Amino acid sequence: MDFFTAQEHARRKTWHLVVLLVLAVLALIVVTSLAISIALHLMNGGQSGAQTSLSTQGMWSALSVELIAGVAIAVLAVVVLGGLFKQRQLSGGGRAVAEALGGREINLNTHDADERRILNVVEEMAIASGTSVPSVYVVEEESINAFAAGHQPNNAVIGITRGTIRNLTREELQGVVAHEFSHILHGDMRLNIRLVSVLHGILLIGLLGGMLLRSMRFRRVGGNKRDNSAAVILGLGAALMVVGYAGTFFGNLIKSAVSRQREYLADASAVQFTRNPHGIGNALVKIGSHTQGSYLKAPQAAEFSHLFFGQGIKLGFTRMMATHPPLKNRIQRVMPDWDGRFEVRWPPQHNDHDAHGSVDSEGGSDDRSDAKLSRGTLTAVLTAASAQTAINAIGQPSQRHFAQARATIEALPERIRTAAHEPYTARALIYALLLSDEHSVREQQLEALQQIALPDVYRALMDIGPEVLRLNIELRLPLVELALPALKSLSVKQAQHFRLCMERLINADGHVSLFEWTLYQLLLNNLGEKNSGLSHLKLSDLQPECQRLLNVLAAAGQDNSDEISAALNAAESELPFALSAIDEVSDMQALSLAVERLRRLKPLHKPVLLQAMARCIEHSGHIRPAEAELFRVMADILDCPMPPLLSDEL
Template sequence: MNFFERQQSVRKVSVRLVWLFALAVVGIVAVVDLAAFLAFGLAEAPTDTVVTTLAVVSGVTAVLIGLTSWIRTMLLRNGGGARVARSLGGVAVPEDTTDPNLRRLRNVVEEIAIASGAPVPDLYVLPHEPGINAFAAGWSPANAAVAVTGGALERLNRAELQGVIAHEFSHVVNGDMRLNIRLMGVLAGIVGLAVVGRILLAGGGRGGGRRDSGAGALVIVALAALAAGYIGVVAGRLIKAAVSRQREYLADASAVQYTRQTEGLAGALKKIGGLPTGSQLRSSKTEDVSHMLFGEGRKFVSLFATHPPLVERIRVLDPTFDPTELRRLRDQWSAHPPSGLREDAALGLTPAATPPPPPPRQAATLPARPDQVAANVGNPAASSYPHAGQLLARIPEDLLDRAHRTDTVVPLSYGLLLSADEQVRYRQYQTLAARFGQPLAEAALREAGSLARLDPELRLPLTEVALPALRHRPAQDIETVLQGITALAAADGRNSLFEYSLSTLLHRELYEAAHRTPPWGRRHTTPRRAHGAIATLLSVLADVGNPEPDVAEAAFRAGLARMLPSTELPYRPPAEGHLALDAAWPALDGLPARAKERLVEAIVAVIGHDGTLTIEESELLRTVCAMLHCPLPPLAGALPADTRAE
């Protein structure tokens, strides 16, 4: 199952969730109606009275459930993953941390983010949780947060931590997080009647001394609401189990795809089984997030378990695994619990005192077939993870430090967007100085000078590393940064397509993080209705990559044959060049998953029409794919034959 198939699968599960929610609501309403029928003595009442009373009770109950679900979902949506992490006692990882466990966590997360083509999420630690667990939460990858327990940091070595983080990134990339948020909202609604029942029961109990019929009826309604609420609890657990289990197997498989090894993930699962704390969480909110955790947060009977049995998960990764090994590990670790950092040292996974020199820049050609590149969307190749580590290692430490800090990340980001053309850069400098003051404009100019020595291949990874610090700025500052990006783009008419795409991507990521939706909103369209936008994108790419008109048109035709094989569209490069893409993004992003798969193939066919894909073109390709919410890993060398999705 490739990325685009998983996108369709998540949509099907979302529809399934709606039906399960509706079924649970019908059951709860029926219980409340029965209680109302008995409490109000409707057996002897006229038919129209019975119908009217039950209709009102049903409506009030359904509205209460729906409103509670909607409010809960909106609160979680607006708070992003950080809200969920903080609700469980999560603490943000400091930007200047010197703690070796936290620095190791940050390095692992950034490497996997770049390897998977996803934005770097916010990082949280649950310091008071000794169990081994983690989760990813958020409405979209742009406002995602990954949280790990203190036990996971302390007990897991680097390879095991990589496996756990890669598992969570699969939920980020494949759209599971939004489904999890919706599930939390749904569950809040169908269990909310239990709270209402307790409140009504307390009120009815106080009035019970008056022995009036109203109090008695109120008690009956309260008991019914309480019973319906607990029916909702049972239904909610069944829904979570039905929705979550298979996705955990898929996330384990994706983690292996990301890291290209099973030992790390299997080792983490074995430590869960071999340590007394397991994956259990102490937080009172564990029930709310149990379906999004790496391991079971609480012990449930198998019918309500949100995760497959631990032994089964290990056996999928290691078919030779013997469950009796867990007993041996329990005995071994009861006296000497494992230490992840000590294991790193023993395994040679700690960073060297003097890092090796960065590898030389790779050859300028990257042969690749369009279907191979499309298959790598959301599915990193074997070389993606080590290549991501190499990319980060090649970025100077001082630039990484400024990218991590909220007080220096803004001028650094503006510096990335300043043009290499002196005239254009001067106009951009004047724009920044006029809008935001000369100190910021001077700082951005200095950063641009520092970035001049940066390999162009590293601009996108550095931008990805900088995104969390930008997101952590106050909301008003983020709006100011968005204005600055827009102003730089407007002053940058002579910039390259890549620099335009980089500024557009940065704007989209920050806007989506702040507003939980792309700048153009959520749209749905079809390839037929998006003919104009598709032709614009392919024409711009063909025109930029091929100066000769005949060659450019041939490249355009090659892409069109991939995307719309039975459609004839004229090759007309827009007069405004790549700026015409601003009007095309909404329709292109609104295409269904399968159409996006063909569009990625078409883009590769255009860019690689000459038989090669340069490093600069591959980074441009990643940026365009990111605009379409199709996370593409960095392409390192020729794509191997085994990159097709399994």
């Protein structure tokens, strides 16, 4: 399944979830109505002095349209309000989930070798797949498990247990992380966190029932024979238990039905990403051989069990409630030659990690020759095939992309790489990227920035800025991607001040360049300040917006009107409408408005626009850096994570 089909499939799964929710709510209304009718029947029997019995006729006589309507309103109110409450709790995205499970965000400049290793794997995976580098949380449990959580890729986090990073080799960690990135790329993560909110409303009925049932222990039952309250209490207690069990049953059934098949797909994607079935396969074998398996002790583990890499909670009497397929089945699918025994060689303590994770104590998939081969492509000319290859790799990065990502990280000077991991210096790096090559303009920018920037950040800019200005142009976007986790840790007030400083730098000369616009949009898109709304528009609804974007893209790589027209003609061959040249191509505000509308394209309409963009930039036979940057940033804005563009030299 390709990326765009997977996104559409995830949208349809959301509607299936709504149908299942409606059925569950109807079932709860029926159960609750019957329970209340039994209670009313018992109460009426006690008040009239007649012998109390649970006859079918008596129960039906207690039912009425008013009773059923009242129960329906009450159940719907609890489900809706409970879901909205949980949605508000999880509004922080993946961070809220990780913290609810007791996770601690790993310091980006940690000196712990195991933590440094997992950060390196996540950074490489993110840059190779074209996604925003997520924050990484460690859960201090000895079991082997992990999860990805968030509403969007730009607020996703990777959570991982201490047992995972301590017991798995680098290639096994790559398999686990690739599995979690599959959930991010294919829309599962968003579906899973919606599922938590939806099911909380259903489960809340059971929780309320349990609370009421426990409160009845403190009620005294009188000895009056005409007082039938004891039977009523028992009836209500039993009814509440039934309602509570029904809510839990339907909630878990929905969660399990949605989750199991997605785990098989994520396992297959992990093998496809890494080209190494033994990475994820051996990680699963180690779960089977580990004393604590993949079970988590966190109090809220059951609520988030469908997010985990492995079965996070122990099952009861049936596998119907399992959120994950059987471990043996998962292993046999990725490693058909597995002998069926949970016997693995546990790694020794990792003592020979280098500072940047390019070497693992056991070798694994960290091939130096791949990294060395890719390093030469950092300055290579991108050909016409590069854009098409990148589109085909959306959601499906290859081993070449991982080698390129590793080489890119290694090509960054160590001082700059370290600076990207700290909030103060990360801001200084972004400011340095926005500085003009022209001395007079740069002096204007620095003068404007000095008036409002934090003194420590400004000093860091003056210290590291010259080194950033000397970077190869191909390293600019990867540097921004590495800095994103540090920038996401800024408070709301700090983020607003950071945005103000960027705007002051951009507007210092009264002109917004294409690179300045591109960098600004990339940061806004990944720092959670943009909301695309519903993806419901067709490409035919957005002809003016497509025309403006493609005109800007054509002008970014061509020097004369004839070449711009040729680029537009090439793009037009992929579109259902004609294109024409427009005036004021340099109007970045108009481009921003156009992009806002383009963000709302339906998933299956996005690849058509990307193909048109690829035709536009590749028609001359080679792709310039400005074209490549805008191409990838637009893919990011469209929520289509595009891997790095590769040359044909590999």
